[in-house]
Amino acid sequence: MIQLTSSSDAAGDRLPPDADVVIIGGGVMGAAIAFHLAEAGVAKVVLVERDHPGSGSSGKPIGGVRAQFSDPVNIGLGLRSLEAWRSFARRPGADVGLRNVGYLFLLADDEQVALFERSVVDQNALGVPSRILTPRQAQDLCPYIDPRGIRAAAYSSTDGWALPPAAVQGYVRGARGHGAVVLGDCLVTAIDVAGGVVRAVRTSRGDISTRTVVCCAGAWSGAIGRMAGVHLPVVPLRRQIAFTGPLRPAPPRIPFTLDVGSTMYFHNDAADGLVVGLSDSRQSEGFGREFTHEWLEPFRRAARPRAPALADVPVAGGWAGLYEMTPDHNALIGEAEGVSRFLYATGFSGHGFLQAPAVGEIVRDLCLGRTPVLDITPLSAARFSAAGAGLRPETHII
Known part of the structure; x- marks a missing residue:
């Protein structure tokens, strides 16, 4: 049985001999x-x-927060967590830089559209205000998008990003x-x-x-x-992101935007630049965490038909970390x-x-x-x- 106490004394920095x-x-x-x-x-x-x-x-600089998933368990985890992120300044008490800019999934074919239409039904039933958008509506939210390259998009305004x-x-x-x-x-x-x-x-x-x-x-x-x-x-799998640094003119405020087919994504940073990334399918398992540039080539290739202005966007630096992958x-x-x-x-x-x-x-x-x-x-x-x-x-x- 775990012992309960009302103590709120500050903790020391020594390893105690025992713990609950x-x-x-x-x-x-x-x-x-x-x-x-x-x-x-x-x-x-x-x-x-x-x-x-x-x-x-x-330790990564920005992390997406969302409830747009395709199964009830992950929808529930995301939805309850979003509520906690919104109240984080009160409990436990910190500014996590939450930006409810929304999550925008770009859908390129009928199969993707059908999958997300079913997911939106499940999400709405659980209280997630997601919806399917036309290509033009998606471009209104994210001017970088070329609407000719997609069939539709999925969007929820309560999603966004925060600072891990x-x-x-x-x-x-x-x-x-x-x-x-x-x-x-x-x-x-x-x-x-x-x-x-x-x-x-x-x-x-x-x-x-x-x-x-x-x-x-x-x-x-x-x-x-x-x-x-x-x-x-x-198993560990390296994933990398890159930063553009400040851009002129400054980027518009956009959703966390992700192309479903390629996994190419981009969003604002905490200042006047963008963060870009892609789940590089060529990456092998391992604990390496060095930042490299070879994944930027498939990112740029994926960006050309979806967000052409980002295909040649400059990269000022980047970060690599490990996903903890299950089968x-x-x-x-x-x-x-x-x-x-x-x-x-x-x-x-x-x-x-x-x-x-x-x-x-x-x-x-x-x-x-x-x-x-x-x-x-x-x-x-x-x-x-x-x-x-x-x-x-x-x-x-x-």
């Missing part, structure tokens, strides 16, 4: 879970991070304010399990006794799972089979930042034995076992 919950991974997911657990009154919450909080993919580093910092401050301990430079080296029960977490800064572990180590989650004898099918591109959330109290929230395949607030609540409830606000049974890692194949959620469109 040890969270492994200090990105936005781990920080959100730490905040929600500490806020709920869990007495001893410890978050450990191998580098420093937000040093991984959560500010979110991590806000969650960490909130967690510490409720008594959690957050430690950087703390590499997990082993997890002791005996009789199917977690006993301790061993780290480069010492050992900590605990009966509950939450793995949210992103691309490194597979290795953390193996330490406890848990299979988490997560079906859906997250892993739940408790391990065969190892009591080893929980996980990982494998978000590019959607971790936008879903972090809702997942923080869900993992808090799983830790406390409560029924989560959303049924995340389809996201159990057990779906990749022969017995659990029927649990699999629909693979979302994008």
Whole structure:
């Protein structure tokens, strides 16, 4: 049983000898879970991070937030998280630079249009104000678009983007304010399990006794799972974005715009430039995080028929990070089979930042034995076992 307390004393920076919950991974997911657990009154919450909080993919400058998905589970996670992002300045208390500029998906053929029409019906039923637009309406929202190259577009005005580093910092401050301990430079080296029960977490800064572990180590989650004898099918995949720097004239305020067929996307940055990106299908699995330029060629090729003015846009710099990919591109959330109290929230395949607030609540409830606000049974890692194949959620469109 996890002990609850009303303590809100500031946390120290030493690894305590024991904890009610040890969270492994200090990105936005781990920080959100730490905040929600500490806020709920869990007495001893410890978050450990191998580098420093937000040093991984959560350190990227801008992250999309949306509820436009094609299955109820991901729609629900996105919708509940959007509500939390809107109220983040009040709780936990930070400006995450939320811009509700909308998300605009460009649809080039009848098959894509049909898929998104069905998704819009499901989204509307759950409260997402998405709709299908004509090519001319899409161009009105985003003047960069050549309407001759698309059949339609899907749009929701409540989607947009925010600043992941500010979110991590806000969650960490909130967690510490409720008594959690957050430690950087703390590499997990082993997890002791005996009789199917977690006993301790061993780290480069010492050992900590605990009966509950939450793995949210992103691309490194597979290795953390193996330490406890848990299979988490997560692989790392490099993804890159580029910045134009300030443009003259300054870009108009546009939605987060994404071409479904090519995955080419672009949106405003926090100043007077644009951020551009593309999921390069040629990228192989691995932990490399160096920024390179070879992916810009397929980006420019994809931009020519969709947003011709961006085909030759200058690039002033860029950033590379790791997606934590699962076989079906859906997250892993739940408790391990065969190892009591080893929980996980990982494998978000590019959607971790936008879903972090809702997942923080869900993992808090799983830790406390409560029924989560959303049924995340389809996201159990057990779906990749022969017995659990029927649990699999629909693979979302994008």
